[in-house]
Amino acid sequence: xxxxxxxxxxxxxxxxxxxxxxxxxILGVKPDALLILVIAFSLLNGTRESIxxxxxxGILVDVLFNNAIGFVTISLLSVAYLTGLLSKNVFxxxxxxxxxxxxxGTILYNLIMIFSMLLMKYDINPSYLFNVIIxxxxxxxxxxxxxxxxxxxFNSYINTKKFFFKI
Amino acid sequence: xxxxxxxxxxxxxxxxxxxxxxxxxxxxGGGRNITPIESAIGSILSPVEKVFYSIGxxxxxxxxxxxxxxxxxxxxxxxxxxxIKLNKNDIMLQEYINENNRLRDILNFKDNNKNITTQPANxxxxxxxxxxxxxxxxxxxxxxxxxxxxxxxxxxxxxxIVTDVGKNWSKVLSIIDVDSSVSAIDxxxxxxxxxxxxxxxxxxxxxxxxxSKISKxxxxxxxxxxxxxxxxxxxxxxxxxKDEGSLLKQAIIKPEADFERLEFVQVVTNxxxxxx
Numbered sequence: 001x002x003x004x005x006x007x008x009x010x011x012x013x014x015x016x017x018x019x020x021x022x023x024x025x026i027l028g029v030k031p032d033a034l035l036i037l038v039i040a041f042s043l044l045n046g047t048r049e050s051i052x053x054x055x056x057x058g059i060l061v062d063v064l065f066n067n068a069i070g071f072v073t074i075s076l077l078s079v080a081y082l083t084g085l086l087s088k089n090v091f092x093x094x095x096x097x098x099x100x101x102x103x104x105g106t107i108l109y110n111l112i113m114i115f116s117m118l119l120m121k122y123d124i125n126p127s128y129l130f131n132v133i134i135x136x137x138x139x140x141x142x143x144x145x146x147x148x149x150x151x152x153x154f155n156s157y158i159n160t161k162k163f164f165f166k167i
Numbered sequence: 168x169x170x171x172x173x174x175x176x177x178x179x180x181x182x183x184x185x186x187x188x189x190x191x192x193x194x195x196g197g198g199r200n201i202t203p204i205e206s207a208i209g210s211i212l213s214p215v216e217k218v219f220y221s222i223g224x225x226x227x228x229x230x231x232x233x234x235x236x237x238x239x240x241x242x243x244x245x246x247x248x249x250x251i252k253l254n255k256n257d258i259m260l261q262e263y264i265n266e267n268n269r270l271r272d273i274l275n276f277k278d279n280n281k282n283i284t285t286q287p288a289n290x291x292x293x294x295x296x297x298x299x300x301x302x303x304x305x306x307x308x309x310x311x312x313x314x315x316x317x318x319x320x321x322x323x324x325x326x327x328i329v330t331d332v333g334k335n336w337s338k339v340l341s342i343i344d345v346d347s348s349v350s351a352i353d354x355x356x357x358x359x360x361x362x363x364x365x366x367x368x369x370x371x372x373x374x375x376x377x378x379s380k381i382s383k384x385x386x387x388x389x390x391x392x393x394x395x396x397x398x399x400x401x402x403x404x405x406x407x408x409k410d411e412g413s414l415l416k417q418a419i420i421k422p423e424a425d426f427e428r429l430e431f432v433q434v435v436t437n438x439x440x441x442x443x
Contacts, residue, residue, distance in 0.1 A: 015212065018292035018303075019219035022427075023227060028368070029297050047176055055183065063205045064212065065294045065301055065338065067330060067346065068195035070187035072296065077187070081180050113298060120195060122345050125365055132297045 003158050006041070010057045013037055018065065029135040031143055032106065034061065038080050039105045040144070040151045044092050045159075047084035054080040068120065075112040079105045098148040103141040107133055206307075206333035213305055213336045216292040224430050283396050285319065285433035286310055291336070300344040300364065302327075304432060307335040317395045317435040324424040325349065325389060325399040326432055342401065343368055343426060350393035351401055353379075354386045362387065362401055362420060370402055370420040377414050381407055387420055396435060 013033045021030045034057050042050030058073030066072060083101055090097050110133045117124060201209075288304040306312050318327045318339050327341035328349075340347050343364040351362045351372060358379040360372040375381055385404040391397040402420040409416055 011212070014295060015216055015219055015292070017295035019216055020223045021295065022293060023223060030295070032296070034295070051176075051180060051183070060208065061295060063201075063208050064303065065292070065296075066299065067301065067338070067340065068191040070191040070194070074184055074187045074191070077180065077183065113296075116191070117298065123363070123365075124345065125367065128367055136297060 005154075006053070006158060007056060009154075010034065010037060010053065011060065014057065014061055014064070026139060027131060027135050029132050029139065031139045032109075032136065033143075035076065035079070035106060035109055036102055036140055036144055036147065037151070038076055039083050039102050040098060040148060041155065042080040042083040043087045043090075043098060043101055044152065044155045045084075046087060047081060050080035050084035051077065068116075071113065071116060074116065075109045078112055079109045082108070093152055095145060095148045098144050099141050102144040103137050106137040106140045110136065201331045201333050203334075206336075209303070209333045209336040213291045213303060216303070217289060217305060220291055221289075221430075224428070227428070283435055284437045286312065286436050287431060287433050288318075289431060290429055299346070300341040300426070301330070302339050302341065302429070304337055304339055304434070305335065306434065307333045307337050309335050311436055312337050312434055315394065317389075317399065319399060319433050319435065320424040320429060321431050321433070322424075323399065323433075324422075325395075325401045326424045326426075326429065329434060339432075341426060343370060343422060349395065349401065350390045351387050352390035352397075353381050353404070354388055356380045356385065359390055359392065360418075365419075368422075368426065369405070370422055372404075372418040372420050373415070375407075375416040375418060377409075377416055379416060381416065381418055383407065 017030065017033055021033070024030070038050070038053050038057055041053050054076040055073060058076040059069070061072045062069040083105060086101075114124065114129060286306055288306040291303050291305050293302045294300065304318070312329060312332050314329055314332055316329045317325065318329060320326050325342060327339045327344075328347065329337050330340045331338040341364070342349055342362060345364050347362075347364050349362045350359070352359050353375075356379055358375050358381050360375045362370050362372050365371045372387060381404060383404055383406065387401045387404065389395045389397055389399040389401060400423050402422040404418050405421045406419040407416060408418070
């Protein structure tokens with residue numbers, strides 16, 4: 001049951017992001033803590049975890065905030081699943097690996113979102129688009145450098161003892 | 168058979184993706200009363216979000232008031248001058264109002280703006296992503312909120328439109344979102360147009376006729392042609408430009424409402440038509 005902490009952490013991060021994160025925006029761009037968490041956990045625990053966590057976090061965000069449900073979830077799912085697949089071949093505990101994954105993951109995540117927005121006939125301003133993708137990738141991966149160590153510790157704390165059932 | 172088709176998990180992911188795309192297609196556009204499950208999620212989380220949101224606002228207000236101390240004296244003097252000027256104007260306006268009332272009685276006009284009833288609401292959270300400008304408020308169908316109602320800030324400036332309504336929370340699409348469009352009119356020149364968000368926090372007014380005399384500083388309000396009450400202030404014209412490739416003008420509008428420091432809003436509850 002200890003893995004309930006993981007889900008509580010995700011809920012907490014989503015709330016923080018919706019309420020307080022607008023004060024730490026750089027050039028009007030907020031970092032995406034949910035994405036960082038999901039990528040980190042997918043990297044550490046593989047594809048199964050990536051599917052469950054991205055569905056949990058993504059649907060929560062979509063239901064709470066988005067116009068079309070599935071918008072964030074589908075981007076999050078793609079990025080997390082890809083990370084989970086690739087994680088077999090890398091040294092998982094390395095901060096540098098996480099840094100690269102988050103950087104590229106953020107770019108892919110935003111590109112998939114833009115693609116969905118294009119399908120829905122949104123008018124997107126190209127300069128703004130570039131701004132968001134670049135600033136957010138740098139910002140996210142910068143945060144990862146400091147946070148990844150603690151995520152690894154948190155993850156091993158959850159995984160140390162096997163309980164009767166794991167969600 | 169390709170190798171990846173033997174991977175059950177991969178097929179599972181594809182199925183989820185297809186399900187999500189259908190969900191997107193089904194839910195896109197808003198204007199619906201959301202399902203009990205969604206409503207419950209919002210009901211559980213919005214009190215928590217409200218607390219965090221107000222903490223953030225208090226902290227930022229504290230810091231901005233420290234920053235403003237130095238300029239307060241100058242500001243005060245300017246305001247006092249302003250009051251004297253306004254008092255003069257007020258007397259003049261009173262005359263106009265009397266005259267207007269007489270004329271209105273003659274023409275049997277009805278002043279729409281006086282009949283607006285509103286429901287106050289707190290903002291509890293904003294969209295965590297960077298692409299959209301939506302926020303959630305703490306009133307819902309229990310308080311008589313319906314999709315497509317207009318949302319105003321404390322001073323009565325247009326802020327957005329209710330898109331989805333839960334039991335005691337609703338999603339609001341702000342007018343600065345790229346997906347928003349509001350029918351608008353220039354108060355001075357009576358040019359009609361559509362206001363859309365441009366994702367930079369500004370608004371663009373499109374479909375203005377090429378011969379229009381619209382110019383910088385004009386006030387833009389909602390027009391009577393939309394379902395919104397007319398005369399809600401949207402913003403001021405900042406720049407007018409010719410739309411390339413078409414015989415129309417477009418204008419950059421600076422929104423009147425302060426979207427960064429929005430805390431309380433009011434929802435117009437007696438609209439002409441609202442989606443159910």
